[in-house]
Amino acid sequence: xxxxxxxxxxxxxxxxxxxxxxxxxxxxxxxxxxxxxxxxxxxxxxxxxxxxxxxxxxxxxxxxxxxxxxxxxxxxxxxxxxxxxxxxxxxxxxxxxxxxxxxxxxxxxxxxxxxxxxxxxxxxxxxxxxxxxxxxxxxxxxxxxxxxxxxxxxxxxxxxxxxxxxxxxxxxxxxxxxxxxxxxxxxxxxxxxxxxxxxxxxxxxxxxxxxxxxxxxxxxxxxxxxxxxxxxxxxxxxxxxxxxxxxxxxxxxxxxxxxxxxxxxxxxxxxxx
Amino acid sequence: xxxxxxxxxxxxxxxxxxxxxxxxxxxxxxxxxxxxxxxxxxxxxxxxxxxxxxxxxxxxxxxxxxxxxxxxxxxxxxxxxxxxxxxxxxxxxxxxxxxxxxxxxxxxxxxxxxxxxxxxxxxxxxxxxxxxxxxxxxxxxxxxxxxxxxxxxxxxxxxxxxxxxxxxxxxxxxxxxxxxxxxxxxxxxxxxxxxxxxxxxxxxxxxxxxxxxxxxxxxxxxxxxxxxxxxxxxxxxxxxxxxxxxxxxxxxxxxxxxxxxxxxxxxxxxxxx
Numbered sequence: 001x002x003x004x005x006x007x008x009x010x011x012x013x014x015x016x017x018x019x020x021x022x023x024x025x026x027x028x029x030x031x032x033x034x035x036x037x038x039x040x041x042x043x044x045x046x047x048x049x050x051x052x053x054x055x056x057x058x059x060x061x062x063x064x065x066x067x068x069x070x071x072x073x074x075x076x077x078x079x080x081x082x083x084x085x086x087x088x089x090x091x092x093x094x095x096x097x098x099x100x101x102x103x104x105x106x107x108x109x110x111x112x113x114x115x116x117x118x119x120x121x122x123x124x125x126x127x128x129x130x131x132x133x134x135x136x137x138x139x140x141x142x143x144x145x146x147x148x149x150x151x152x153x154x155x156x157x158x159x160x161x162x163x164x165x166x167x168x169x170x171x172x173x174x175x176x177x178x179x180x181x182x183x184x185x186x187x188x189x190x191x192x193x194x195x196x197x198x199x200x201x202x203x204x205x206x207x208x209x210x211x212x213x214x215x216x217x218x219x220x221x222x223x224x225x226x227x228x229x230x231x232x233x234x235x236x237x238x239x240x241x242x243x244x245x246x247x248x249x250x251x252x253x254x255x256x257x258x259x260x261x262x263x264x265x266x267x268x269x270x271x272x273x
Numbered sequence: 274x275x276x277x278x279x280x281x282x283x284x285x286x287x288x289x290x291x292x293x294x295x296x297x298x299x300x301x302x303x304x305x306x307x308x309x310x311x312x313x314x315x316x317x318x319x320x321x322x323x324x325x326x327x328x329x330x331x332x333x334x335x336x337x338x339x340x341x342x343x344x345x346x347x348x349x350x351x352x353x354x355x356x357x358x359x360x361x362x363x364x365x366x367x368x369x370x371x372x373x374x375x376x377x378x379x380x381x382x383x384x385x386x387x388x389x390x391x392x393x394x395x396x397x398x399x400x401x402x403x404x405x406x407x408x409x410x411x412x413x414x415x416x417x418x419x420x421x422x423x424x425x426x427x428x429x430x431x432x433x434x435x436x437x438x439x440x441x442x443x444x445x446x447x448x449x450x451x452x453x454x455x456x457x458x459x460x461x462x463x464x465x466x467x468x469x470x471x472x473x474x475x476x477x478x479x480x481x482x483x484x485x486x487x488x489x490x491x492x493x494x495x496x497x498x499x500x501x502x503x504x505x506x507x508x509x510x511x512x513x514x515x516x517x518x519x520x521x522x523x524x525x526x527x528x529x530x531x532x533x534x535x536x537x538x539x540x541x542x543x544x545x546x
Contacts, residue, residue: 014294014295018291018292019296021280021292026304027306094299102420102424103427110299138411138422139425145300145302146421147301148301149412
């Protein structure tokens with residue numbers, strides 16, 4: 001299957017697209033991105049993703065040559081051209097060519113679409129195990145292309161028998177490399193971290209449905225110790241909505257998801273799409 | 274001038290070379306590199322650079338498809354083909370295509386050559402100003418492509434009236450983004466940091482000439498406070514050999530380089546080439 005992408009200001013077959021070897025993205029790892037799920041031909045929550053994309057770019061001093069409308073039109077054109085059933089769209093701003101190898105002068109947009117599994121209509125019954133790791137993402141409010149630590153830690157994670165990593169720093173929970181983290185306290189309060197992490201679009205949607213449906217929640221600093229008394233835990237992302245967590249390091253969590261808060265919220269998220 | 278590079282297993286014009294948009298280097302910032310100076314047709318200290326390149330790759334779990342001899346031959350071929358007077362060679366290992374977007378499966382080599390100014394035969398008389406910044410490079414023994422913080426800090430650095438940044442963490446001096454840092458104590462002892470920074474090839478050469486010529490030096494943890502009583506300071510890199518530092522934040526250093534240790538060492542470094 002020949003997929004098309006947007007690169008070098010045009011729609012081209014993905015195998016003909018390349019980032020120049022002199023680009024700041026290649027030589028200095030300087031770039032941002034955002035990733036959204038496409039259901040049939042509908043790019044989900046694209047406005048929220050574009051809000052974050054433009055915010056990331058602003059913080060990183062990468063001016064985006066296109067307007068929001070331009071990008072929406074490129075996404076629309078790719079979706080039509082690639083005609084995938086279920087997919088993900090990745091929008092990247094590369095630092096661009098820098099004559100001195102260091103100064104941002106020509107940032108540019110890349111948009112890629114690739115097939116993606118459709119998430120289940122109901123919360124997955126099988127949870128995952130997280131291994132905690134002391135790490136603070138740099139410039140953490142930005143969705144940068146820096147996944148050095150996440151990828152480097154994959155073999156370590158597998159040694160722990162874990163499926164994903166939960167970053168913490170200074171005794172506080174931050175995030176997973178590609179997901180946000182939520183847990184339910186022994187007082188049945190849903191809690192998620194507030195500072196020094198990337199704020200996901202699914203996380204935002206969850207907080208909105210919690211408000212709308214009167215589900216009590218707190219967005220605040222979360223201490224590592226709180227994990228020990230949690231009743232339930234889960235991670236959230238645009239790709240999967242919610243995945244239950246059945247174990248973090250040595251601590252195990254409820255396996256009966258039929259009565260879980262995650263299940264209730266999952267159904268509400270499906271309703272938003 | 275049409276320059277050639279090595280990419281996708283062949284020597285190609287640099288403007289025809291591109292890193293696939295699906296590469297881990299592009300999507301996840303996962304890659305390493307090394308950079309060496311070429312004097313006419315002589316790649317300087319290439320064995321030391323290859324030692325570090327292969328070490329970076331090993332720590333990052335990037336297997337290099339080529340042998341050391343292969344890479345030396347590619348460098349030699351590029352030097353002949355590009356026929357530059359004075360230049361720099363950048364060797365990159367990109368994470369490569371990952372079907373799951375996350376797992377290292379096909380790392381690959383890129384080699385780029387570009388013109389470079391020939392450093393002076395004598396220590397530059399004009400020093401630079403450094404601004405200190407609290408930051409610890411991740412996986413610091415590795416020359417990764419992660420320069421997110423360095424590039425992001427450029428406007429801040431200019432606001433400080435500085436020419437480069439000096440990273441410190443936990444009260445200890447680490448390194449500059451592209452250079453190592455040395456200073457001379459009030460006891461005339463040359464000192465450089467030992468831990469949690471990238472160990473430069475020029476730094477290694479300096480320690481060797483110090484041993485050979487009986488110049489007293491120490492490689493150890495260096496405290497920020499020590500900067501206040503330093504008699505002399507300088508940074509070192511493969512590109513420039515040594516650049517004197519005349520100011521760090523508010524502290525100024527000797528401007529008379531005729532009697533400096535930096536000057537003596539600079540002459541010895543020129544002799545090594």
